[in-house]
Amino acid sequence: MNMGKRVAGGVTAAGGFMAAGVAAGVKYEGRKDMALVYSEAPCIVAGVFTSNVVKAAPVVWDKEVVDSGRDVHAVIVNSGIANACTGKQGFAYCRETAEAAAEALGIREDGVLVASTGVIGMQLPMDKVRAGVHMLAGAKADSPEAGADAACAIMTTDTVSKEAAVTVEIGGKTVTVGGMCKGSGMIHPNMCTMLAFVTTDVRITRELLQEALRRDVQDTFNMISVDGDTSTNDTLLVLANGEAGNPLIAEKGEDYDAFCQALHEINEILAKKMAGDGEGATALFEAKVIHAANKDDARLLARSVICSSLTKAAIFGHDANWGRILCALGYSGAVFDPEKMELYFESRAGKMLIYRDGQAADYSEEEATKLLSEPEVTVIADMKMGEAAASAWGCDLSYEYVKINADYRS
Amino acid sequence: MNMGKRVAGGVTAAGGFMAAGVAAGVKYEGRKDMALVYSEAPCIVAGVFTSNVVKAAPVVWDKEVVDSGRDVHAVIVNSGIANACTGKQGFAYCRETAEAAAEALGIREDGVLVASTGVIGMQLPMDKVRAGVHMLAGAKADSPEAGADAACAIMTTDTVSKEAAVTVEIGGKTVTVGGMCKGSGMIHPNMCTMLAFVTTDVRITRELLQEALRRDVQDTFNMISVDGDTSTNDTLLVLANGEAGNPLIAEKGEDYDAFCQALHEINEILAKKMAGDGEGATALFEAKVIHAANKDDARLLARSVICSSLTKAAIFGHDANWGRILCALGYSGAVFDPEKMELYFESRAGKMLIYRDGQAADYSEEEATKLLSEPEVTVIADMKMGEAAASAWGCDLSYEYVKINADYRS
Numbered sequence A, B: 001m002n003m004g005k006r007v008a009g010g011v012t013a014a015g016g017f018m019a020a021g022v023a024a025g026v027k028y029e030g031r032k033d034m035a036l037v038y039s040e041a042p043c044i045v046a047g048v049f050t051s052n053v054v055k056a057a058p059v060v061w062d063k064e065v066v067d068s069g070r071d072v073h074a075v076i077v078n079s080g081i082a083n084a085c086t087g088k089q090g091f092a093y094c095r096e097t098a099e100a101a102a103e104a105l106g107i108r109e110d111g112v113l114v115a116s117t118g119v120i121g122m123q124l125p126m127d128k129v130r131a132g133v134h135m136l137a138g139a140k141a142d143s144p145e146a147g148a149d150a151a152c153a154i155m156t157t158d159t160v161s162k163e164a165a166v167t168v169e170i171g172g173k174t175v176t177v178g179g180m181c182k183g184s185g186m187i188h189p190n191m192c193t194m195l196a197f198v199t200t201d202v203r204i205t206r207e208l209l210q211e212a213l214r215r216d217v218q219d220t221f222n223m224i225s226v227d228g229d230t231s232t233n234d235t236l237l238v239l240a241n242g243e244a245g246n247p248l249i250a251e252k253g254e255d256y257d258a259f260c261q262a263l264h265e266i267n268e269i270l271a272k273k274m275a276g277d278g279e280g281a282t283a284l285f286e287a288k289v290i291h292a293a294n295k296d297d298a299r300l301l302a303r304s305v306i307c308s309s310l311t312k313a314a315i316f317g318h319d320a321n322w323g324r325i326l327c328a329l330g331y332s333g334a335v336f337d338p339e340k341m342e343l344y345f346e347s348r349a350g351k352m353l354i355y356r357d358g359q360a361a362d363y364s365e366e367e368a369t370k371l372l373s374e375p376e377v378t379v380i381a382d383m384k385m386g387e388a389a390a391s392a393w394g395c396d397l398s399y400e401y402v403k404i405n406a407d408y409r410s
Helices: A057-068 A087-105 A126-139 A144-153 A206-217 A254-276 A295-307 A309-316 A322-330 A365-371 A399-406 B057-068 B087-105 B126-139 B144-153 B206-217 B254-276 B295-307 B309-316 B322-330 B365-371 B399-406
Strands: A005-007 A017-022 A034-049 A072-081 A112-119 A162-170 A173-182 A195-200 A235-240 A284-292 A342-347 A350-356 A376-382 A388-395 B005-007 B017-022 B034-049 B072-081 B112-119 B162-170 B173-182 B195-200 B235-240 B284-292 B342-347 B350-356 B376-382 B388-395
Touching (some): A017 A126, A017 A144, A034 A057, A034 A126, A034 A144, A034 A195, A034 A206, A057 A087, A072 A087, A072 A126, A072 A144, A112 A235, A206 A254, A254 A388, A295 A322, A295 A376, A342 A365, A399 B309, B034 B057, B034 B206, B057 B087, B072 B126, B072 B144, B112 B195, B144 B162, B144 B173, B162 B254, B295 B322, B295 B376, B309 B322, B322 B342, B322 B350, B322 B376, B342 B365
Antiparallel strands (some): A017 A034, A173 A195, A342 A376, B017 B034, B034 B235, B342 B376
16 A cells, blocks of 8 residues: 655645634633634544543534534534533533534534533633634634644643644545644543544545544554543544545545545554653653454553553653563453563664563663663564554653643643 | 451461561662561461463462462562563572472471562572571561561562451451551552462361452452552462361351451451552542442442542642543443432541532532542542442552652662
8 A cells, every 4th residue: 555645734734624723712821722624615524432431512412413424514622621521501502612603604503513622520611612713713724824723722731733634646636634633542542632633635425434434543543542541522533525526435445445544644643643742741652562363462462551650650761661561461451471472672772672581681771771762662562473463652651741630720 | 247356466466377577688778578477387378369461470389379279388578579570480489489488497398388579570589588588487476576577578669568457256266367468459550569468367168268368359459559550470368277266167157257357357458558558649549439230330430430540640639620530430331321420529528529410519629629638538429320339449649659660670
């Protein structure tokens, strides 16, 4: 499969998409806190949402829209307040936000998606949200700057905004897939929530778009974790408006595979950006499992390692404490032979065999610490069982994580 | 069921048990690091061990002894080095330790249990271990002081030693159950490992002792967590030498229930001590789930709350961030109605309704912070589903946790 071509921009990279980010004063002072993604042409939409029993009001709203199969035109996002655990009032506010967007943009209210991220249990200040929606409608543009504004407006404890876009040739046409996200994780997201929005001008059926998304998240967003807490608000939406003019992708085949590859690239890039910007993180930490007995085991093993608090703290300390990694593999639920497998550390500084034959390999702690002091660190677990592989991405556990979360609401 | 009577002491409280703790210089300098528990009279032994696929050598050794049904006389424990991921050599060291103990104590080597806790992947310095075993044999005594020495010697990052004992009347005789432990957790222990040793002079069959232990850990040691990492070394042993002279407990009934109650008290006390002394902890954090649909759900819900990093960080910050608790209940795997349940915080400072009807109750943040500033904090989740209840114990997540674990091996 050919890789997509990386291009500048995010949600406005694909043809026909506009965006905006404005300071509506929902909760934060002096920064952008509301975002719009908009397409004049109707979009089909696919979505995946938090598996948490406690679902925020916008998740309930969006699931209904996605399941209905209706075309959509806009997504309204606010940061600062999650609109979760807000009862009937909270759900009514989703409708009021959609109504305001419908009025400001001249579209149907049932074609508006909403998303929120921030503190749980607080009600949205609807006057400010309504005013924000009107500001967004006035500010919307198809420029890279407008996309960047939107990406900034959805941040909470994120330290950098997160965007990416790729192009791919499908049926003689250039198809663009772009996206933005915030937060850290899908299965195990930071409470301040993972939100991701992908836009594309591909022509594809709604069924295939949903299937492509559902399949791909297993190896991308579901393989990252910052702290093991699955948010009430996690939302990943893909909007497709067909403006690329490629022959409609209505069945699996070469065109579908090419689109899936582009979607996968965007999802993986965004997922890794989230993991690397986990709260308090100083390093992106990847666990790459190879030669596992099967794909499920490979995923279990990789995720177990990047979820281990002790391993994460050791990575923060640049300490080659491989025993903790072996331990995390051991309680993952996958079966393997600790005497047969091998562990390696890898980063820009090199690659090093750390463990084999049931005990430490002959390596230099000093060299290992140097290798682990890079901003991107990978542990490779060669299970010597079969042919399956998987990667998972997380980050280290730092003082800063505790600081951010001990005092998040103040 | 009558509660047992709390008495002073730990592993030497029960009749016929001796203990010792000495500084053998295994890894730590200037502190006790080897412990002995000994009974001249032969003991039956029950045990539960880590579920980790990667098992330390002493776990493999002890499982074999427990499964064999052989009588035992002694347990030798070292701190500093875990003897995990040490290959064949590590297992050979278990045997050499048992041989040394057999020689020093005049007992059979196959009646010696061993346990280790500390750094993974390092080999034991056997000269020091052998010398330590001989020191232990010389120092052993049945005094409370000897028990306290042993409890100190098994500590790693523990900040306090952990002992408890109770007595109970069975068949007209006073039966004592006492124990010591270190570390933090069974299902989710701190990598520096949970080790717990319970001694009792009850007369009971080996089968019933094992059953009592296996049943009780589900509500005690398996309900605590410090950081979600299941150690390679977790071991809980119960030794019974029959010296109380009660009529042999060979079937279930009043006597068995009385013993189970005493065992439960010791296990719960020790488990809570471990949770409260979790690495870096400033508070013991209890999650009490009531009116759950069934016992499995109650346990799932309670454990999910005390395992949530975000909730633990909020407890450290004395922040009544109940949304994180609701979120953790939501991803626990148990099904419930967030609109119907209620949440309370409770501590020595009082009890407060925090959440009901799907949203925040009308409470004072200031009062809540005061309540959460106590050294023992409980959240009560009333699921309004049925009659099942469960408690789980953890601790807050502090800067100190990160510090300890970023730099554990140096």
